[in-house]
Amino acid sequence: MVVATRNSSPKSRDAADFVGDGRGDQEEIYAAIRALPPSGGTVVLTEGVYDIRKVEGTLGGLIIDRSNVTLAGQGAATRLILAPGQNTNVIRIIGNGVGNITIRDLWVDQNRDRNPYDGAEFGNISHGRFEFNGIKAFCAEPGGSCPKPTHNITIRNCTVLNAQRLGIMLQGPNMRVVENRLGNANSDAVELLGGPGFVMGNFVEITGRTHVAVGSDAGDSVIMANNHVHVREGGDLDIAFRSWAGSERHVISDNIVTVDKGGSLGLAMDVRGLNTSVSGNVISGPHPGERLPLWLTGAGMAVTGNHFLNVDVIVNDQTGTDRPILVHGNVMEDSAVVHDAGNLVRPAEDKNR
Numbered sequence: 001m002v003v004a005t006r007n008s009s010p011k012s013r014d015a016a017d018f019v020g021d022g023r024g025d026q027e028e029i030y031a032a033i034r035a036l037p038p039s040g041g042t043v044v045l046t047e048g049v050y051d052i053r054k055v056e057g058t059l060g061g062l063i064i065d066r067s068n069v070t071l072a073g074q075g076a077a078t079r080l081i082l083a084p085g086q087n088t089n090v091i092r093i094i095g096n097g098v099g100n101i102t103i104r105d106l107w108v109d110q111n112r113d114r115n116p117y118d119g120a121e122f123g124n125i126s127h128g129r130f131e132f133n134g135i136k137a138f139c140a141e142p143g144g145s146c147p148k149p150t151h152n153i154t155i156r157n158c159t160v161l162n163a164q165r166l167g168i169m170l171q172g173p174n175m176r177v178v179e180n181r182l183g184n185a186n187s188d189a190v191e192l193l194g195g196p197g198f199v200m201g202n203f204v205e206i207t208g209r210t211h212v213a214v215g216s217d218a219g220d221s222v223i224m225a226n227n228h229v230h231v232r233e234g235g236d237l238d239i240a241f242r243s244w245a246g247s248e249r250h251v252i253s254d255n256i257v258t259v260d261k262g263g264s265l266g267l268a269m270d271v272r273g274l275n276t277s278v279s280g281n282v283i284s285g286p287h288p289g290e291r292l293p294l295w296l297t298g299a300g301m302a303v304t305g306n307h308f309l310n311v312d313v314i315v316n317d318q319t320g321t322d323r324p325i326l327v328h329g330n331v332m333e334d335s336a337v338v339h340d341a342g343n344l345v346r347p348a349e350d351k352n353r
Contacts, residue, residue: 040068
């Protein structure tokens with residue numbers, strides 16, 4: 001199924017199965033999704049700016065509530081922008097056992113400056129404070145649950161910007177966030193809940209207030225690799241990479257963290273949980289003589305083969321397990337290992353470097 005909108009080219013509109021009028025274009029996109037055969041298929045969005053508005057009684061925006069769907073655009077030429085005053089997700093994947101979803105080659109803008117929201121609608125209901133995102137997958141409404149979670153979802157080659165809460169939030173097994181450009185979010189630019197899953201090859205560019213660039217929550221077996229987090233002048237980021245307490249089996253590898261002059265970063269990493277490998281990362285603190293903290297509050301982990309410049313690696317095990325924390329073989333330029341608590345294993349030749 002092919003969808004166009006009002007400012008798509010005449011050729012694209014003529015070839016489309018559905019054509020929006022530039023106001024509430026989620027209606028035509030959703031109609032195209034429902035028109036796919038029972039086995040599923042692909043909805044192609046042609047070039048153009050798609051106006052996305054809240055659909056009453058839903059958590060979108062654009063709702064994907066069936067499995068085996070690919071939603072594909074034309075890269076930056078296909079833009080889904082939340083209209084002002086809508087206060088919803090741009091794309092919401094929902095439904096018991098909904099899975100095998102791919103969203104690719106789209107520009108998604110939650111337009112947070114024109115969609116202010118204080119969280120009052122759902123209060124502290126589970127997921128309620130985290131509904132106003134660029135793209136979200138969760139099987140139920142806030143406070144609900146499902147026998148079968150959303151699963152097997154891929155977000156690839158998208159630009160996701162200006163989220164009131166999270167840019168991308170996916171809950172369930174086999175979630176993949178790959179080769180996207182991600183931007184500011186009042187909570188996380190991308191977060192995986194559950195596992196396994198991976199966040200790989202993304203460029204996260206922070207130019208305003210953001211809590212976490214790349215994170216996981218209550219998820220095991222998560223890989224965060226080959227990402228670049230870049231805090232620009234005027235950017236204000238709390239944490240570049242975060243794994244959650246109680247989680248197991250994280251790999252955080254081959255990432256780059258940089259901070260421009262005039263940018264602010266609170267923590268390079270907040271590594272919690274158990275059985276974690278942190279390797280091959282290049283972390284550069286923004287100011288000589290003012291070291292960027294990197295917290296290791298988990299245990300049973302290895303921190304090896306990284307390059308740290310102006311970084312304090314702070315070992316402070318909060319798990320109570322006394323499992324080993326190996327810090328070895330890193331390049332430490334104007335950097336240090338600070339041992340507050342935990343079973344730090346550090347070969348003798350490293351101790352005075």
